[in-house]
Amino acid sequence: MLVQSALVALGATLAAAVPTLVAKDNYFVNPKTGNRFQIVGVAYQPGGSAGYNPELKVDPLSDKDICLRDAALLQVLGVNAIRVYNLNPDLNHDECASIFNAAGMYMLLDVNSPLVGESLTSWNPWESYYASYLNRTFAVVEAFKDYPNTLAFFSGNEVMNNEETAATVPPYSRAVTRDIKNYIKKRGGRAIPVGYSAADVREILFDSFNYFQCAEDGKADDLSHADLFALNSYSWCGAASFKTAGYDVLVSGFKDSSVPIFYSEYGCNTPSPRIFTEVGAIYGPEMTDVFSGGVMYEYTQEANNYGLVDIHDDGSITLRPDYYALKGQFAKLDFKTIQGVKPPTGAAPKPPICEPKLITTKGFNNNFTLPVLPPGAEEIIDGGVKPAPKGKLVTPSTLTVKYKVKNTDGSELKNLQVKQLADDQINEPGLNSAEVVAPTGTTTTTGPGSSTSSSSQSSSSNAAIKTGVVGLPAFAMGALALAAVAL
Numbered sequence: 001m002l003v004q005s006a007l008v009a010l011g012a013t014l015a016a017a018v019p020t021l022v023a024k025d026n027y028f029v030n031p032k033t034g035n036r037f038q039i040v041g042v043a044y045q046p047g048g049s050a051g052y053n054p055e056l057k058v059d060p061l062s063d064k065d066i067c068l069r070d071a072a073l074l075q076v077l078g079v080n081a082i083r084v085y086n087l088n089p090d091l092n093h094d095e096c097a098s099i100f101n102a103a104g105m106y107m108l109l110d111v112n113s114p115l116v117g118e119s120l121t122s123w124n125p126w127e128s129y130y131a132s133y134l135n136r137t138f139a140v141v142e143a144f145k146d147y148p149n150t151l152a153f154f155s156g157n158e159v160m161n162n163e164e165t166a167a168t169v170p171p172y173s174r175a176v177t178r179d180i181k182n183y184i185k186k187r188g189g190r191a192i193p194v195g196y197s198a199a200d201v202r203e204i205l206f207d208s209f210n211y212f213q214c215a216e217d218g219k220a221d222d223l224s225h226a227d228l229f230a231l232n233s234y235s236w237c238g239a240a241s242f243k244t245a246g247y248d249v250l251v252s253g254f255k256d257s258s259v260p261i262f263y264s265e266y267g268c269n270t271p272s273p274r275i276f277t278e279v280g281a282i283y284g285p286e287m288t289d290v291f292s293g294g295v296m297y298e299y300t301q302e303a304n305n306y307g308l309v310d311i312h313d314d315g316s317i318t319l320r321p322d323y324y325a326l327k328g329q330f331a332k333l334d335f336k337t338i339q340g341v342k343p344p345t346g347a348a349p350k351p352p353i354c355e356p357k358l359i360t361t362k363g364f365n366n367n368f369t370l371p372v373l374p375p376g377a378e379e380i381i382d383g384g385v386k387p388a389p390k391g392k393l394v395t396p397s398t399l400t401v402k403y404k405v406k407n408t409d410g411s412e413l414k415n416l417q418v419k420q421l422a423d424d425q426i427n428e429p430g431l432n433s434a435e436v437v438a439p440t441g442t443t444t445t446t447g448p449g450s451s452t453s454s455s456s457q458s459s460s461s462n463a464a465i466k467t468g469v470v471g472l473p474a475f476a477m478g479a480l481a482l483a484a485v486a487l
């Protein structure tokens with residue numbers, strides 16, 4: 001009896017978790033409801049890529065007080081996922097993963113970092129494909145695979161960004177995807193989706209997509225076939241439209257995808273502050289059949305000027321106008337409807353067969369014979385990473401934010417906390433209704449039901465926007481700078 005009630009008590013606190021999602025054909029699916037899942041994400045890397053520092057033993061998910069502060073503000077914003085780029089597998093992430101889980105949020109995780117030996121390089125990729133690199137990526141998998149809110153792993157981020165790099169990188173990047181999938185299959189417990197996050201460079205985008213989504217015999221059980229394809233796209237600036245931003249080209253290019261498609265980054269930052277009208281398009285009828293949402297870049301204001309919040313030296317936060325603008329756009333959407341869609345019945349699109357004619361750009365690698373595992377890697381896959389860093393959900397010690405958080409106008413947010421959601425509940429706008437006060441002049445229309453379609457908001461005031469021209473994704477710039485130093 002005693003044991004049983006103790007277990008019940010334990011269960012009451014620990015069992016509250018988001019439902020573990022699966023990638024099924026071209027959609028993410030919540031197995032508890034059978035509904036498709038739309039990612040409403042924000043890129044999370046406080047401190048930029050410097051926020052990850054192996055020597056200082058910090059990464060974005062290693063400090064519970066910071067995670068609590070940010071999970072509360074992201075919960076109020078209405079998001080259901082964060083993307084985290086640079087992780088140290090040897091740190092303890094239990095508190096942070098549990099806080100984001102309590103807040104109803106998933107984690108999209110990059111297994112790489114820009115540091116030497118921790119990612120595939122864009123130049124001479126064969127020089128960076130070795131066992132200790134793979135050991136490091138497998139260690140990130142080990143550290144996060146047991147959290148129910150781990151949604152997916154990115155096997156690479158913008159490793160190809162032009163035709164030159166696309167000449168050599170594809171087989172190596174696909175091999176890394178294969179190796180991680182193989183590791184998860186042998187050691188993972190559940191089939192956590194793995195895929196590539198591409199730069200939206202239109203010259204190579206669809207070849208990249210096909211290179212990753214094709215299957216050796218046209219069957220999805222080919223272990224090197226990616227489970228998802230994501231892109232970092234900055235083509236919607238200001239009051240653009242579905243057409244002027246070239247989103248129509250993306251929808252038609254991806255419409256027969258065999259895997260889920262989403263924006264792993266979006267959020268062009270000119271003009272500033274941003275108005276985020278792309279949100280209405282991303283979750284609107286023109287896109288949701290093909291896309292599974294996106295990740296806005298990014299939470300904190302860094303030198304590259306993409307932030308929703310300013311973090312001060314004492315850990316306090318001031319909300320920026322972009323925060324209210326994004327919140328206002330999310331609030332306009334009817335998420336009950338958006339997250340309530342069943343996948344279509346009938347045959348799902350099959351992956352194309354991997355063959356040279358699939359590749360259309362001259363110079364893009366069309367050799368689908370992948371490099372074999374580097375020496376020593378097979379043993380790691382068979383025996384597991386040693387020692388294996390293991391993660392598990394814990395009960396957060398508090399849900400009340402200890403740092404000061406201020407509105408843009410200087411007024412303080414009182415009693416800010418993460419609201420513990422019920423078992424199987426996923427965050428959406430309105431669940432944590434902490435009062436935030438938008439500065440005057442910011443549009444933050446609230447109230448669900450007034451769903452907007454982007455096309456009704458198209459404007460000719462931004463005629464200068466060129467379709468297919470990509471803003472420079474900040475993470476890639478950091479990675480390139482570091483890669484250049486490494487050379």
Ligand SMILES: *[C@@H]1O[C@H](CO)[C@@H](O)[C@H](O)[C@H]1NC(C)=O
Pocket residue numbers: 089090132135136139385386387388389
């Ligand atoms: C593999 O990764 C683990 C966890 O980070 C680490 O402790 C171990 O030293 C690594 N082994 C090799 C051979 O690199």
Ligand SMILES: *[C@@H]1O[C@H](CO)[C@@H](O)[C@H](O)[C@H]1NC(C)=O
Pocket residue numbers: 367368369370371
């Ligand atoms: C394709 O790649 C494999 C593995 O790297 C290599 O052995 C083979 O020679 C390549 N084929 C062509 C036609 O280049």
